Amino acid sequence: MSGDLPDAVIQLKPKDVDLTPAEVVDLFESQLMSRHLDYQSRKLRARNESFYTIGSAGHEGNAVLGKLFRITDMAFLHYRSGALLIQRSKQRPGETPLYDMLLSFAASKEDPISGGRHKVLGSKTLWVPPQTSTIASHLPKAMGAAHGLGLAQVLLPDGKPFPADSVILCNFGDASANHSTAQGAINAASWAAYQNSPMPIVFVCEDNGIGISTSTPKGWIHASFSGRAGLHYIYCDGTDLLDCTRGVKEAIRYARRFRKPVFLHMRAVRLMGHAGSDTEVSYRALQQVEADELHDPLLHSARLLLDHGMLSAEAICQLNSQIEQRVARIAELAIKRPKLQTAEEVMASVIPVAQKYGEIPEVDSKTREAMLGKDLRQLNKPQNMARLINLALADILLEYPHSVVCGEDVGKKGGVYSVTTGLFDKFGAHRVINTLLDEQSILGLAIGLAHTGFLPIPEIQFLAYVHNAEDQIRGEAATLSFFSGGQYTNPMVIRIAGLAYQKGFGGHFHNDNSFAVFRDIPGVVIACPSNGADAVQMLRRCVALAHEQRRVVIFIEPIALYMTRDLHEAGDDLWASIYQSPTEGEPIALSQFGCQGEGTDLCIMSYGNGYYLSRQAARVLEQEHGVALRLIDLRWLAPLDEAGLIKAAAPCRDVLIVDECRRTGSISEALVTLLTEQAPGEHRIARVTAEDSFIPLAEAANLVLPDKQQIVSAALALLGGVR
Template sequence: MLEGALPPAVVDLTPQAVGLAPTELVDLFESQLMSRHLDYQSRRLRARNESFYTIGSAGHEGNAVLGKLFRITDMAFLHYRSGALLIQRSKQRPGETPLYDMLLSFAASSEDPISGGRHKVLGSRTLLVPPQTSTIASHLPKAMGAAHALGLAQRLPPDGMALPKDSVILCNFGDASANHSTAQGAINTAGWAAYQNSPMPIVFVCEDNGIGISTRTPRGWIHASFSGRAGLHYLYCDGTDLLDSVRGVQAALAYARRWRKPVFLHMRVVRLLGHAGSDTEVGYRTLEQVEADERQDPLLHSARILLEQNILTAEQICELNAQIAQRVSRIAEQAIRRPKLQSAAEVMASIAPLRSDIRPVPPADHGARQALLAQEQRQLDKPQNMARLINLALADILLQYRNCVVCGEDVGRKGGVYSVTTGLVDKFGPQRVINTLLDEQSILGLAIGLGQLGYLPIPEIQFLAYVHNAEDQIRGEAATLSFFSNGQFSNPMVVRIAGLAYQKGFGGHFHNDNSLALFRDIPGLVIACPSNGADAVEMLRSCVALAHEQRRVVIFIEPIALYMTRDLHQPGDEGWTATYVGPGESTPIAPGEFGCHGDGTDLCIISYGNGYYLSRQVARELEQEHGISLRVIDLRWLAPLDEMALVEAVAPCDAVLLVDECRRTGSISEALVTLLTERAPGRHRIARITAEDCFIPLADAARLVLPDRQQIVAAALGLVRGESA
């Protein structure tokens, strides 16, 4: 009866031809059955409200071959239909309990060993599989970055992560995801690097089931799109057939390991049981189409091979299937009774965990510093602008942290748009100052992958507006990794971004973006925004130390208009410059620590960035011409805020003026008004000045939508006199 229901062979191969022993075929089939019964069990439990995830792997079980042939030292970035892959991979390490672990994840138990009950994810620290929560290709850029890290490791050893020299990266995804700009960018970047003979040992596995939720992939589309790509080695296999899958994966691995170049393995599969538990396929597919896929069920193909090779009888296959079904059901009943998360504090504990395994900051090598900065010695005692001070700080950081890498568009010979990275490539070489292609998703993905493999990346995004091309790499990938892995995985980095407005009309809204709302909305992100060069140096050092010690993701906003600013009140006063102070010779500025100028009590002005610069200019006029006693606070850090210290610093003042160069809606001034109103109700007269809810126009029109000195003076006078609130 079983034989009559089996599909015909799709390839003419034998187990011997691909080097598989009979026991290995049975082992792969067992993993496939386990994965399928997990899918069935999840849907049964969902009906009982005991499981909370029903996107399964049915039809993709051929990827068990990936779990067998890739080593557990080949880091794997997985698609969500990779149940069989992870089960098979776990068999490489004694003591793993994949069925129980995955059922704990289905049940959102706090004992789930990867996410601690925060999400159903496929991941494992012991198996080197970072958790992946989204599959719209958002994991491809970081997989590409990890592949670059493997190549870099041969020239620049990472910190604490030692993988075999011939390790490769595994990254699988679906045919629908292959169309996403993120996938296209990552694959293009991998090919771009390989085309220039830069090592990129990665196997991209496109599991092509012909449909994305309800949208059909045109027949032949994946082959036509990727078989002729420069720098990319294309291979094909039929993922419904274990033997052809082994053949294809063996060829892909052999090429990637030997040549250290990217491979695109096109694996044909089918999708069974619909997209998810709530999906009714016959609503958008014909019954004939659904049944045609069911006839190509990879489990039926595997059963056929076992029967044809006289490895198992039909009765033994049915018995194995029944045993696994009973086993999965029994384990499920145990998993659903395990503890769940019980408090907000438990849920949030992994957003930014305070780590006990702190990596100590390496000491500065003063002898090496003198040699490195010999050409700059004459200038070090002279006042410098912010751009130059950040440049010197980066040089010291690269010298001190031997695993630190600067990467971004034009950061090499050109030195960046504003010369902030000038000379670094000459001092440290192109392997540590990496010129990337023009793709922000790939720049950030490179940084995430580097961070996961023991490097400390400092990616540069040329302009704040350009982040929006790739914000999911920060929001959905970098910032969530610790949360969804219960603190087991991290991708430390300091993202340098030139931003904010006041460039005297240059560039329009693309070069004068004045919204930081996207960063402030991301849990756990540290956001620094220095207003002057001296602070920028100390804050950048603190950011790098935080990323190194606690593996945090940090955003470092550099106000473009203040890069070259030297004077505060009149030409030549040099009031906004500073001499460079080396590491260990100055006072660090810790995250959350704000600056305060003056100790007056009539008025407190709170600002940051360009707003603080304008407020400092206005402060002298208010004191000298209007007799107002005031203090000006520079927030420096937009997250985290030291709320209690800020409330205490403002407490003696009758009035508080918030000067915010960002837009009125979604700016930090909204949060500050809320803070002062809640913590000190009725204590202060409060007002705020902000930019308009508008994009920045070109030329002098830019001044019409941004705060200026006259507005600050008028608001301050009105507030002190009680004319506004």
């Protein structure tokens, strides 16, 4: 057998890295288990019993990561981490990784992590959030979790789930390292560490030299990451258990001691192609494939065992055969376990089950008065929306000690529109975090903070900017409950300044009037207040939803209404409100819309700027044309109270929908569909919307947006003319 094994590349002995013979054998066992899971997955795929064939073959050296990182070092894993998860499970008695992973392969609803919804590597008991991405979208949240570890030592004195010296493990491939998400996350971690902000994370790049069919240039990973400021670079050979152990130990020591990020460059090979459907020789020379097979980490491990007399060739073959049979036996059990049978079963974890996070201590009046300080003098005066949101955030940060505001310029500057002004002075840099200019990192920070026990309130400066990072919401935050059966959640309130009507300022980047990107994400709450009083109550409800129900919430703040005080004439102050403390005012429940008037001639449905314009148009319609109106302010754009809206509109034959967003893809389409499907023939319906256009600069912006006169004209046309 020894003649078929590769020579040792690095001359190390087990004692050089403090590994006992038993530990080396144990690692080899995990490597064999992972390989036979890969084989079994492909055999089952041929029988239509397995549904995911991207395996870990060639990357089994990452079993060392599973051994040396603690369970309390939260792990964000690459999909080729089978050996890692198997070895990690050995740290906790009672784990059954082979059965669990085969249940996942077979899409059984008894799969303990995803409940049959996806083949994922994850575990609640092992602190491995499930990862479904095939690129690098898990890196930003891993970076955020690393920052959360440091923050927890300062802000979470009770109930911290992680020891003070915990670190974050995050692994990925060399092809994924080129993705903007990876580049942004590593840059953000380095940026923070460069300023001595704690960032205890080990980024492990498992470099097999190829991404599906595209080769990674030789030396590219080393050249790209070895000289970065704030990032400590280490190399190891992942095909050699001993050198891998040396490198991993060095990385962990550095991250634990200095609380700074490490880039561990681990050599690997990719065996068996990218996935089961991949014919590797169609794009790689046979000699290349055979060269990689010669460096199979299992062959290197077998050579190590033989060279040091830990196992005989016969014992190695016997162990391999036993594991092969064991995996096959377990597979036959797993494929017979029940599958998801109904849409209700599939969707059961889209929305997290409400859970008790912990008691929120009551805030005494003296503490609140001290926090508000000079703001107390302004509380009895009408305020605009921006100021009211600012006061609400202050009370929220006081009431929820684990809440954190983060985003670009939210600190001393107070944001572009001064919405966070003064919060930094009141609560400090740990609670009001200025981030770098990178929306992926801002949202990744929020997701990671949520993983480590915080309630994050990230700010995105403008709606258009979120498109740079929307997958952090769509593919990461919103899916986590679904793919973990509700075991992991991402509670957060994402504040986004958005929508149009800024009088032509800034063009489309500062006047984005489409939030369609959020509307088709299952389980996400979308709130959009039209006035300051509602904004206060809705923001409080959003934070409560995140805290109590672990929801992901989008809070869209209409920029054009931030400073608006007047409705009809200058100085009328009809759009300003006196701030109500957390114990005052009428709470606004999720999906609860507002209704103005009880007229039966015409119902106008709108939100945000559209509702503001509709209120202006209503005075003309009522006073000059005698129209008896009822106006509905949606407030919540997802989920809608469909039954309530149908009931509210029922007395009116005519319904006008005013939508400041584009005609195509706007919520007005959903409202028309709702009325048509659930109240067929009951209403005549018309829409006033923005044009299907981006927002131009200056006065031209008004040409593509609805205005008061358009609403009046459309209402009269629907009613049949002047009344």
